[in-house]
Amino acid sequence: MNRILVIEDERSILENVMETLQLEGFDVRGAYNGRIGVEVAREYHPNLIICDIMMPELNGYGVLLELRGEKNTANIPFMFLTAKADRSDMRRGMEMGADDYLVKPFTTSELLAAVNARLDRHQSITSEYETKLEDLRENIIRALPHELRTPLTGIIGYSEMLLMDFDSIEHNQAYNMVEAIHKSGLRLHHLIENYLVYAQVELMMTDSKRVEAARNARPIASQKPITRIAMQKASAAGRDYDLALDVCDVGVRVYPDSLDKIVEELVDNAFKFSDAGSRVEVRAQPEGSFLTISIRDHGRGIAPHQLSSIGAYMQFERALYEQQGLGLGLIISKRLAELHGGQLTIDSQPGEGTIVYVRLPLAHSTNGHH
Numbered sequence: 001m002n003r004i005l006v007i008e009d010e011r012s013i014l015e016n017v018m019e020t021l022q023l024e025g026f027d028v029r030g031a032y033n034g035r036i037g038v039e040v041a042r043e044y045h046p047n048l049i050i051c052d053i054m055m056p057e058l059n060g061y062g063v064l065l066e067l068r069g070e071k072n073t074a075n076i077p078f079m080f081l082t083a084k085a086d087r088s089d090m091r092r093g094m095e096m097g098a099d100d101y102l103v104k105p106f107t108t109s110e111l112l113a114a115v116n117a118r119l120d121r122h123q124s125i126t127s128e129y130e131t132k133l134e135d136l137r138e139n140i141i142r143a144l145p146h147e148l149r150t151p152l153t154g155i156i157g158y159s160e161m162l163l164m165d166f167d168s169i170e171h172n173q174a175y176n177m178v179e180a181i182h183k184s185g186l187r188l189h190h191l192i193e194n195y196l197v198y199a200q201v202e203l204m205m206t207d208s209k210r211v212e213a214a215r216n217a218r219p220i221a222s223q224k225p226i227t228r229i230a231m232q233k234a235s236a237a238g239r240d241y242d243l244a245l246d247v248c249d250v251g252v253r254v255y256p257d258s259l260d261k262i263v264e265e266l267v268d269n270a271f272k273f274s275d276a277g278s279r280v281e282v283r284a285q286p287e288g289s290f291l292t293i294s295i296r297d298h299g300r301g302i303a304p305h306q307l308s309s310i311g312a313y314m315q316f317e318r319a320l321y322e323q324q325g326l327g328l329g330l331i332i333s334k335r336l337a338e339l340h341g342g343q344l345t346i347d348s349q350p351g352e353g354t355i356v357y358v359r360l361p362l363a364h365s366t367n368g369h370h
């Protein structure tokens with residue numbers, strides 16, 4: 001049974017709304033001022049809050065701010081009741097995070113239609129979130145053991161051989177084993193680092209203060225870090241001559257570590273999923289109020305149905321192509337761009353290659369308009 005909290009200082013309206021909703025089978029609680037309403041919401045944790053705007057002591061805006069600022073109540077759907085048909089009043093409420101509003105006086109059918117629509121919408125969002133969470137669980141269960149076991153097997157296996165036959169192993173053979181151990185250790189380190197980065201950015205995205213701080217980050221120059229990391233990745237892949245650079249130098253509002261990680265993961269993917277001798281093009285040019293970074297490869301590409309499934313721990317065609325890593329690079333880059341008020345999009349044609357576009361706010365842009 002859906003729980004609904006009604007906060008309204010006019011007793012007659014409060015009782016009328018509660019009675020209407022109870023007759024429809026809802027579990028309803030009421031509060032006759034905003035301060036009491038906040039306390040009830042914390043304890044009752046309703047599926048929907050219907051709240052008057054104009055109230056003494058703590059008005060509807062204050063109620064909304066308090067509840068949106070607390071983890072346990074931040075995502076409860078919130079509907080304003082207002083006696084004003086003033087558009088600025090409504091707009092302010094929606095900008096603060098209200099989900100809907102209802103103008104007094106309203107009919108029973110208008111009330112029920114608004115309540116049911118909001119509850120249905122929330123249920124739809126919740127179901128979609130749970131589906132994605134289940135997909136994430138399945139991919140972790142399927143991919144994580146393999147990704148952890150593979151480098152660990154190499155580390156343990158080669159180190160055991162060294163320990164058992166240390167005196168009799170030839171120098172070159174021992175060097176190759178140590179090199180294999182080192183590569184496996186680096187692979188394991190990268191896996192753990194990406195897992196931690198992904199978990200951290202997802203937590204940051206749920207904290208409005210940290211999101212605001214990221215979107216007001218001190219501007220940094222774009223050219224040096226993008227060029228440096230792209231050249232490092234080309235060199236690591238043994239493909240220095242495949243890299244083409246066209247990177248401007250402008251101020252971009254992003255944390256240095258975030259920009260480094262985005263470029264690192266996307267350029268690494270471009271080299272990983274294209275053949276030696278084919279070009280990897282890295283461009284960064286201003287477009288409007290954003291810096292658009294594009295990384296283009298001429299590799300195998302991504303099919304349309306795979307593009308729609310991009311998410312954490314998701315990999316494509318693992319049976320056909322040996323891939324290392326959990327497939328976190330794309331989603332980490334996407335979420336880091338979104339954290340800073342930007343976006344990541346992909347244009348890909350199977351058999352022809354992929355272009356990944358990352359848009360990050362320029363230093364002179366104002367956040368919140370997009």
